Amino acid sequence: MRTIVIDPVTRIEGHAKITIHLDADGYVADTAFHVTQLRGFEKFTEGRPFYEMPAITARICGICPISHLLASVKACDAIMSVRIPPTATKLRELLHCGQIVQSHALSFFHLSAPDLLLGFDSDPARRNVIGVIEDHPELAKEGIALRKFGQQVIEGLAKERIHPSWTVPGGVNAPLDRAVRDRILAGLPEAKAIAMRTMGFFKGVVDQFKEEIASFGTAPTMYAGMVDEGGNLQLYNGKVRFVDAAGNIVVDQMEAADYARYIGEAAVPYSYLKAPYFKPLGFPEGIYRVGPLARLNVATRCGTPAADVEFEEYHQRYGRVVESSFHFHYARLIEIIYALERMETLLNDPSILDRHVRAEAGVNALEGVGIAEAPRGILIHHYKVNEEGAITWANLIIATGHNNLAISRSIDQVARHFIDGKKMKEGMINRVSAVVRAYDPCLSCSTHAANQFPLEIRLLDADGSLLESVRN
Amino acid sequence: MSQQISVRIDGQLCTATEGQTIFQVAQANGRYIPSLCHMEGLSSAGSCRLCLVEVQGIGRLLPACTTPVRSGMSVTTNSEDIAHNRLMALELLFSERNHICAVCVSNGHCELQDLAQTLGLNHVRFPYNYPRLPVDVSHPRFVLDHNRCILCTRCVRVCDEIEGAHVWDVAGRGINSRLVSDLDRPWGESQSCTSCGKCVQVCPTGALVEKGRAVEEMTKRNAVVTQLAAKRETHL
Ligand code: SF4
Ligand code: FES
Numbered sequence: 001m002r003t004i005v006i007d008p009v010t011r012i013e014g015h016a017k018i019t020i021h022l023d024a025d026g027y028v029a030d031t032a033f034h035v036t037q038l039r040g041f042e043k044f045t046e047g048r049p050f051y052e053m054p055a056i057t058a059r060i061c062g063i064c065p066i067s068h069l070l071a072s073v074k075a076c077d078a079i080m081s082v083r084i085p086p087t088a089t090k091l092r093e094l095l096h097c098g099q100i101v102q103s104h105a106l107s108f109f110h111l112s113a114p115d116l117l118l119g120f121d122s123d124p125a126r127r128n129v130i131g132v133i134e135d136h137p138e139l140a141k142e143g144i145a146l147r148k149f150g151q152q153v154i155e156g157l158a159k160e161r162i163h164p165s166w167t168v169p170g171g172v173n174a175p176l177d178r179a180v181r182d183r184i185l186a187g188l189p190e191a192k193a194i195a196m197r198t199m200g201f202f203k204g205v206v207d208q209f210k211e212e213i214a215s216f217g218t219a220p221t222m223y224a225g226m227v228d229e230g231g232n233l234q235l236y237n238g239k240v241r242f243v244d245a246a247g248n249i250v251v252d253q254m255e256a257a258d259y260a261r262y263i264g265e266a267a268v269p270y271s272y273l274k275a276p277y278f279k280p281l282g283f284p285e286g287i288y289r290v291g292p293l294a295r296l297n298v299a300t301r302c303g304t305p306a307a308d309v310e311f312e313e314y315h316q317r318y319g320r321v322v323e324s325s326f327h328f329h330y331a332r333l334i335e336i337i338y339a340l341e342r343m344e345t346l347l348n349d350p351s352i353l354d355r356h357v358r359a360e361a362g363v364n365a366l367e368g369v370g371i372a373e374a375p376r377g378i379l380i381h382h383y384k385v386n387e388e389g390a391i392t393w394a395n396l397i398i399a400t401g402h403n404n405l406a407i408s409r410s411i412d413q414v415a416r417h418f419i420d421g422k423k424m425k426e427g428m429i430n431r432v433s434a435v436v437r438a439y440d441p442c443l444s445c446s447t448h449a450a451n452q453f454p455l456e457i458r459l460l461d462a463d464g465s466l467l468e469s470v471r472n
Numbered sequence: 473m474s475q476q477i478s479v480r481i482d483g484q485l486c487t488a489t490e491g492q493t494i495f496q497v498a499q500a501n502g503r504y505i506p507s508l509c510h511m512e513g514l515s516s517a518g519s520c521r522l523c524l525v526e527v528q529g530i531g532r533l534l535p536a537c538t539t540p541v542r543s544g545m546s547v548t549t550n551s552e553d554i555a556h557n558r559l560m561a562l563e564l565l566f567s568e569r570n571h572i573c574a575v576c577v578s579n580g581h582c583e584l585q586d587l588a589q590t591l592g593l594n595h596v597r598f599p600y601n602y603p604r605l606p607v608d609v610s611h612p613r614f615v616l617d618h619n620r621c622i623l624c625t626r627c628v629r630v631c632d633e634i635e636g637a638h639v640w641d642v643a644g645r646g647i648n649s650r651l652v653s654d655l656d657r658p659w660g661e662s663q664s665c666t667s668c669g670k671c672v673q674v675c676p677t678g679a680l681v682e683k684g685r686a687v688e689e690m691t692k693r694n695a696v697v698t699q700l701a702a703k704r705e706t707h708l
Contacts, residue, residue: 047607049615055575055687165579168686360684388609388660389683 018432020415028415033408033436045394050079050363050385051169057381057396066099066154067374069167070236071381074370076169078257079385081364087354088171093236094346095157095167096372097339100235101191102150103375104292104332104339108198109143112329115434116205139201142194146336149191153343156180171358178353185347188340192306195336199310202333212431213326219409220245220323222278222288223297224402226373229253231300233307233338235373241298242278242288247321250278256369259380265397275404276397287409290377290402291439292331297321302334304341310334325410325439363389374399376439403439410435477543482550488541495523495536503549506558506587508565508676509624510537511694513701514633517625521561522587525549533557559591567598568647569605570619571677577690578678584622601647608653610660613683614672621651621679627671630697634704639665651679670697 023029045056054072058065070092077084117136133140157176158166166172206213222245226238240254242262251262264279264286278286288294297320302308311334318327346352369382377399384393400407414435418428475490481498488497493516498505509520518538525536528546533554536547548554565584573579587593605618628640628651639662643652654662672680674694681690 047609049607049609049683051684051686052575052577059574165686165688168689169684173686173689362684390607390609 018411018436020411028412033404033411045391047390050076050368050383050389050391053381053383053391053394054167054169055165064099064103064374064376064379066095066167067372067379068381070096070372071370071374071379073167073169074256074372075368075381075383076370077359078368078370079363079365079383079389080169080359080361080368082170082359082361084171084359085354085356087175087351088357088359089237090346090349090352091157091172091176091357092167094176094343094352095154095172096236097343097346098150098153098157100150100339100375101336102147102154104336105143105147105150107375108329108332108336109140109147112437113139113143115430115437116202116209116329139198142198146191146194146198149187152187153184156184168358170360173358175355175357176353181347181352184343188344188347192337192340195333195340196306199333199337202330203313206330209326212434213324219406219413221406221409222250222281222286223294223321224278224288224290224378225295225298226371226378227252227299228303230303232303233295233299233301233335235335235339235342238373240371240378243298243321245321245323247297250280256371256380257367259369259371259382259397263380263397274397274401276402277405284405287405288402289325289406290399291328292335292375292377293322293325293328294377295373296331296334302338304338304345307334307338307341310337325406325435328439363387376400377402400439407436407439410439477541479541479544480546482548490541490543492541493537494525494527494534494539494541494545494547497541498525498536498547498549505536505549506591507537508583508587508622509626511626511630511674511698513698514626514629514674517629520565520622520624522558524554524557524561526551526554555591559593562588562591562593563596563598565622566593566596567600569601569603569621575687576620576678577681577685577687578620578692579688581688581691582678583676608659609683610658611662611665611667611683612660613667614659614669615681615683616651616653616659617679617681618650619679620677622677623649623651624676626674626676627651627680630670630674634697634700635666635668635670637664637666637668640671673697 018033021029045053048056053076054069057068057072073092113136117139157172157180166174222242224240224242226234227241228234228238231241232238239256240251240259240262241249242251242254244250254262262279263276264283265274265276266283267274275283276288277283278288280286296302296311296314299311302311314322314327314330314334318324322331363385366387367382367384369380371378371380373379378397379399380395380397382395382397383391386392411432414431415428418431477488477490479486479488479497481494481501481503484501484503486497486501488500495505495507495510495516505523505525507520507523509517510523516537518535521535523536524533525539526548527534527539528548536549566588571584573582573585576582579585603619607618608616623642625640625642628642631640632638639653639659641652641655642649643656644650653659654664659665669682672682673692674697675681675692678690
């Protein structure tokens, strides 16, 4: 058997590696996506007061700190058994919308745009954000402006962009300033205009990628995402819904505390990241996807006007259930519009300036689960504490974890498509890395590196000696 | 009546009262000497070694907070050698336990962190010790995190000298020294603790804090203790 290993050569935390096993005839036998993740999390936090968890978890998984903060404070709210003040809920959602906008904008403009605009097979030296800036300066400028808007929302609310300490168990630690509200509201129309223009542009080029769409992980899976009671898309405040590959609702309005009834976690030998699966179907049949694509397959509608128009068109184009992981890109753009519209609604609600934003309480339950929709999908924090509030046990399921099985499957599909006899076809590395990037897994290597996604494909023969090595 | 004497601090002639420490005289004359374990209103312990100064004619550096002035003494409060030694003392404090500012409730309001900034500490040359230390959350209102304790003993002194409860002591030797309450039982079970919170207010780091404070939320009010001590002096 031959093994092709695609191995990013740099970066430490979150280090991804792809192994493609070929059979004797040089056809793809199996594909595995390996992630080295921080382990020993519970040991690390054991004995610490639970209310320190938001800050700690936001630091160890540093790519979407706000999502960790939110899942963590929700778990802490549950331990305190408080219903946080309604304005605090709105403010947390507002912060989250800022995070979604900035994260999706980064993902779209910096990480996906080079492939989409310059072509998957264009010169790797230019197939990066710099190339985009040179060839499409207007679009690049707008992307930067949109991301900045999201960051400004976060800064305005939390006074600190990267790891805000504003979100605390029981609510938030300061009410919203009128001036900050007005400033965000003033910036919204332009941000929305950019999002709509980008949407228009994307719809214009998307049909050029028929081959990618067809090969980008189109295998049927279940999907999971958060919705409200009416089935509207929710990013902060909903409950999880599972749908099957045909879009039928399997579980709806799952209580956070019940997650372990529906989600099992299989330890897989090739990865430290556990592979969650839908328990009622077992492993590995219970494969499901989370993230933008899944959320839009799960939700009945977005629930905001402009996003719903796009939502309709999207599903008209690709069906009720959109399968190709390529459409993560499309879904992300719809979510940017949704997040901007939600911000508008939240900021125009007069109660958003309410001064009562924090509930105080000690330990009233020995266990708490918090779930939020991170930009990349469902994020679960689950803590147990003793009566004095010291952490005794902790479990996190991150978005990339939920997608672990699906990512492997998508790579497998691309590899089959682009491995020809015993050779890799031109453009294979690019497409494998593009598939991984479509999921936007939270590995520093894939997120920072744009198109310098550091890959090395090594072709090994049955006994492991190197036949060929290719780097991008 | 104590006698007035004169000393030189950085060449400047200063009048002092016999029994004052170098630290007090320097401060009264506007000379900055860094300090950490010292606190106005409490006795001096001389444990942190950040206030080291040179006294002419003495071959080693002396802590300003515990060294009394003598008539005719000449003191230098800053030199390359002093700075080097202070920095080293600070680095050793950082390397000894787990001071992870980013996730600390006292981040931004910490005397250890402030001092690192003032003295320009930007890296630690010694290997970190990374001890595994417990957090005592047994008290209903307060938390003791040994990871962040620098053994300055301010809490020990304030509890003994101002509150009069003497809950705290340091047990063990050298690197194994630990703060203990009531002869080493969980703080929440202490029978002598009055829950006054003075130890929390004087602790320079995030080692003693109020329960429920999230990251960066713990601010201390140690001026209260200095005022209390001063009031007591006038009363007596
Ligand atoms: S707990 Fe605080 S005040 Fe007490 S010895 Fe440790 S650092 Fe000093
Ligand atoms: S302040 Fe003098 S030794 Fe600590």
